[in-house]
Amino acid sequence: MKYIVCLKQVPETDKVKINPQTGTLIREGVKSIINPYDLYALEAALRMKDAYGGEIVVVSMGPPQAEEALREAIAYGADEAILLSDRAFAGADTLATSYTLAQAIKKIGDYDIVFCGKQAIDGDTAQVGPELAFRLGIPYATYVYKLEIRDGVLFVERNLDDGTQVLKLSLPALVTIVKEVGEIRVPSIRGKMRAKKAQISVWGGAEIEADPSKLGLNGSPTRVAEIFSPPPRGEKIILTGKPEECVKQLCEKLKEVIL
Amino acid sequence: MELILNKDKCNGCGECVKVCPFGAIELENGLPQTNENCRLCGVCVKKCPQGALKLPEGTPERKIEDARDVWVFAEQKGGKFAEVVYELLGKGRGLANTLNQKLVAVAIGSELEEEAHNLIAYGADIVYLFEHPDLKDFNEKKYGQVLIDFIKQNRPNIFLAGATSRGRSLIPQVAAALETGLTADCTGLEVDAETGLLLQTRPAYGGNIMATITCASTRPQMATVRPHIFPRTEPIAGHEGKIVKLEPNLDGLDDVMEVISFAQTEIEGPDLTDAEIVIGVGRGIKGPQNLPLVEKLAKLLGARVGGTRAVVDAGWLPARCQIGQTGLTISPKLYIACGISGAIQHIVGIQSAKRIVAINKDPEAPIFEIADCGIVGDLFEVIPVLIEEIKHKRGEENV
Ligand SMILES: Cc1cc2nc3c(=O)[nH]c(=O)nc-3n(C[C@H](O)[C@H](O)[C@H](O)COP(=O)(O)OP(=O)(O)OC[C@H]3O[C@@H](n4cnc5c(N)ncnc54)[C@H](O)[C@@H]3O)c2cc1C
Ligand SMILES: Nc1ncnc2c1ncn2[C@@H]1O[C@H](COP(=O)(O)O)[C@@H](O)[C@H]1O
Numbered sequence: 001m002k003y004i005v006c007l008k009q010v011p012e013t014d015k016v017k018i019n020p021q022t023g024t025l026i027r028e029g030v031k032s033i034i035n036p037y038d039l040y041a042l043e044a045a046l047r048m049k050d051a052y053g054g055e056i057v058v059v060s061m062g063p064p065q066a067e068e069a070l071r072e073a074i075a076y077g078a079d080e081a082i083l084l085s086d087r088a089f090a091g092a093d094t095l096a097t098s099y100t101l102a103q104a105i106k107k108i109g110d111y112d113i114v115f116c117g118k119q120a121i122d123g124d125t126a127q128v129g130p131e132l133a134f135r136l137g138i139p140y141a142t143y144v145y146k147l148e149i150r151d152g153v154l155f156v157e158r159n160l161d162d163g164t165q166v167l168k169l170s171l172p173a174l175v176t177i178v179k180e181v182g183e184i185r186v187p188s189i190r191g192k193m194r195a196k197k198a199q200i201s202v203w204g205g206a207e208i209e210a211d212p213s214k215l216g217l218n219g220s221p222t223r224v225a226e227i228f229s230p231p232p233r234g235e236k237i238i239l240t241g242k243p244e245e246c247v248k249q250l251c252e253k254l255k256e257v258i259l
Numbered sequence: 260m261e262l263i264l265n266k267d268k269c270n271g272c273g274e275c276v277k278v279c280p281f282g283a284i285e286l287e288n289g290l291p292q293t294n295e296n297c298r299l300c301g302v303c304v305k306k307c308p309q310g311a312l313k314l315p316e317g318t319p320e321r322k323i324e325d326a327r328d329v330w331v332f333a334e335q336k337g338g339k340f341a342e343v344v345y346e347l348l349g350k351g352r353g354l355a356n357t358l359n360q361k362l363v364a365v366a367i368g369s370e371l372e373e374e375a376h377n378l379i380a381y382g383a384d385i386v387y388l389f390e391h392p393d394l395k396d397f398n399e400k401k402y403g404q405v406l407i408d409f410i411k412q413n414r415p416n417i418f419l420a421g422a423t424s425r426g427r428s429l430i431p432q433v434a435a436a437l438e439t440g441l442t443a444d445c446t447g448l449e450v451d452a453e454t455g456l457l458l459q460t461r462p463a464y465g466g467n468i469m470a471t472i473t474c475a476s477t478r479p480q481m482a483t484v485r486p487h488i489f490p491r492t493e494p495i496a497g498h499e500g501k502i503v504k505l506e507p508n509l510d511g512l513d514d515v516m517e518v519i520s521f522a523q524t525e526i527e528g529p530d531l532t533d534a535e536i537v538i539g540v541g542r543g544i545k546g547p548q549n550l551p552l553v554e555k556l557a558k559l560l561g562a563r564v565g566g567t568r569a570v571v572d573a574g575w576l577p578a579r580c581q582i583g584q585t586g587l588t589i590s591p592k593l594y595i596a597c598g599i600s601g602a603i604q605h606i607v608g609i610q611s612a613k614r615i616v617a618i619n620k621d622p623e624a625p626i627f628e629i630a631d632c633g634i635v636g637d638l639f640e641v642i643p644v645l646i647e648e649i650k651h652k653r654g655e656e657n658v
């Protein structure tokens with residue numbers, strides 16, 4: 001079995017703000033972390049490996065420092081890591097990102113399951129997984145929290161807004177993973193050692209035989225026309241008196257909604 | 260330019276009339292004749308059993324300007340259209356009017372025809388229906404194939420879907436197939452007066468930032484739209500439209516992806532993401548033994564209960580009830596945060612709620628920064644009083 005985990009390094013989003021003078025993003029001093037959902041995806045892959053054997057390849061598209069995130073993934077138990085890094089990849093939206101990842105995964109080849117997080121917490125789009133599956137021509141299931149292989153077929157359970165579905169997918173397939181899978185395990189000492197020494201391949205556009213017009217900003221049909229801070233919420237009141245008094249005022253304010 | 264008919268091959272079977280998505284072919288003297296609705300989409304060419312139809316040579320490259328109409332994906336659950344569909348029809352009607360284009364709804368499922376009339380009442384000019392027993396359950400692979408085939412033939416200008424679990428899962432593959440842009444989870448949609456482009460506004464970086472996205476050079480301009488942001492409008496009196504039933508092509512999908520079962524959430528009423536009022540509980544609730552108090556309030560308000568990660572990690576609520584960065588994003592009319600500190604990872608999931616009420620005994624709790632109305636107090640004292648007051652007030656109203 002070969003499992004591929006797509007993992008993204010993201011800024012700790014709560015620290016990202018807009019500079020009111022320049023209207024640009026303030027990124028300085030913001031720490032980078034592995035997208036939390038991608039750690040659930042990695043944990044899901046590790047459990048499949050525990051159950052059925054095989055190897056795990058982690059793939060990340062990002063700047064050179066994303067190598068850190070890949071080493072961390074090896075510490076957790078991934079076998080191999082590939083960094084997709086090239087100036088030409090910069091400015092990619094989900095369409096271009098899914099193209100780049102798909103080219104890399106086709107080159108890796110021979111895979112059985114591709115794991116993505118439910119979404120990346122910087123853009124919160126949740127689009128790369130399904131777009132990638134389409135480009136690879138394989139079935140996919142989103143919001144997955146349980147996986148099992150029986151007779152060479154993948155069975156998954158996944159969340160929808162109003163309930164849960166059990167699905168059967170032919171392999172290879174792609175899944176996007178939610179929190180219910182469980183927190184990432186603690187890295188072993190051996191894993192940490194391996195992570196330090198591991199050789200991480202870096203692939204650019206040439207290595208993945210990409211069509212330059214489909215990469216990065218060139219391959220991205222969407223453009224950010226404007227960014228701005230969210231408008232402030234309206235007037236507010238804070239009530240501190242006796243519960244009876246506070247509640248009376250609250251109910252008055254919320255009359256139309258709660259009565 | 261017109262469709263080319265080989266009269267020697269045509270036997271007048273009328274298959275092309277049946278398969279044409281636009282009602283653009285009629286039989287005249289036993290031979291197909293196209294009218295002005297023909298878009299040279301080529302469906303009839305593919306479907307003609309005799310191979311008697313051909314597209315004209317050099318069918319022009321499709322241009323951006325040729326893309327027309329505002330389309331809405333009419334998501335259904337158990338044969339009923341999702342609430343957000345009606346919100347999108349209201350918004351879509353406005354966009355279509357501004358652009359002087361049609362509003363089109365496309366629905367996929369089984370036995371939807373009766374419901375489909377509602378879509379017209381709420382503003383759709385055309386409803387395309389794909390019905391098949393195999394399409395009863397939501398299945399990305401099957402729904403995807405149907406949608407992709409159909410949109411490729413039709414080139415809408417704008418395509419909108421609800422940012423529900425189903426919408427957000429289904430639509431990205433369509434964008435990939437069409438090599439076009441897709442903006443996720445929008446909270447604002449406008450047409451730019453100068454360029455006619457769709458301005459798609461959405462929160463990013465956990466809502467710390469708003470971004471307006473455009474898609475200038477590919478079509479359709481696609482977006483998923485957060486539920487509850489746009490109001491559900493009233494039906495339009497006397498609005499007329501037509502329902503076009505189409506045959507889905509599900510070839511080649513056997514055994515690729517099957518729905519084995521679906522278990523509806525046991526609790527009655529709307530889902531957490533669809534509820535008008537949501538009560539959130541945090542670690543301040545102290546333990547699962549105190550949930551009944553909150554549930555009593557929820558029952559009274561017709562609300563649903565969700566919680567913070569701390570509460571889910573403690574096992575007091577199931578993971579699917581977690582609200583925030585690694586859980587659900589909700590936008591109810593009212594959110595009541597009980598015993599929640601207001602960590603940023605929680606806030607990002609609730610900040611598009613119309614109103615936020617917070618009950619917390621710590622006056623310094625960050626939740627008060629975003630609350631419209633805060634009560635500094637012990638939730639175990641405040642909630643019972645609140646329940647009594649609501650009952651009391653309702654009693655008064657009834658007199
Ligand atoms: C990567 C990452 C992702 C995360 N994702 C999420 C997420 O999706 N959702 C989420 O919620 N969190 C998330 N968190 C966790 C988040 O940072 C907070 O830890 C969590 O939201 C705190 O939950 P809480 O408010 O219930 O608990 P606490 O922070 O412990 O707050 C409890 C509050 O209850 C008040 N209180 C106590 N007793 C009473 C009483 N009797 N009456 C009234 N008030 C009382 C206290 O004053 C306090 O303010 C995430 C964290 C990380 C690092
Ligand atoms: N640059 C990237 N490199 C590797 N994986 C990515 C990248 N961007 C997105 N992904 C994967 O796609 C998922 C969804 O991302 P998004 O569509 O950006 O919300 C993430 O959880 C990752 O698994």
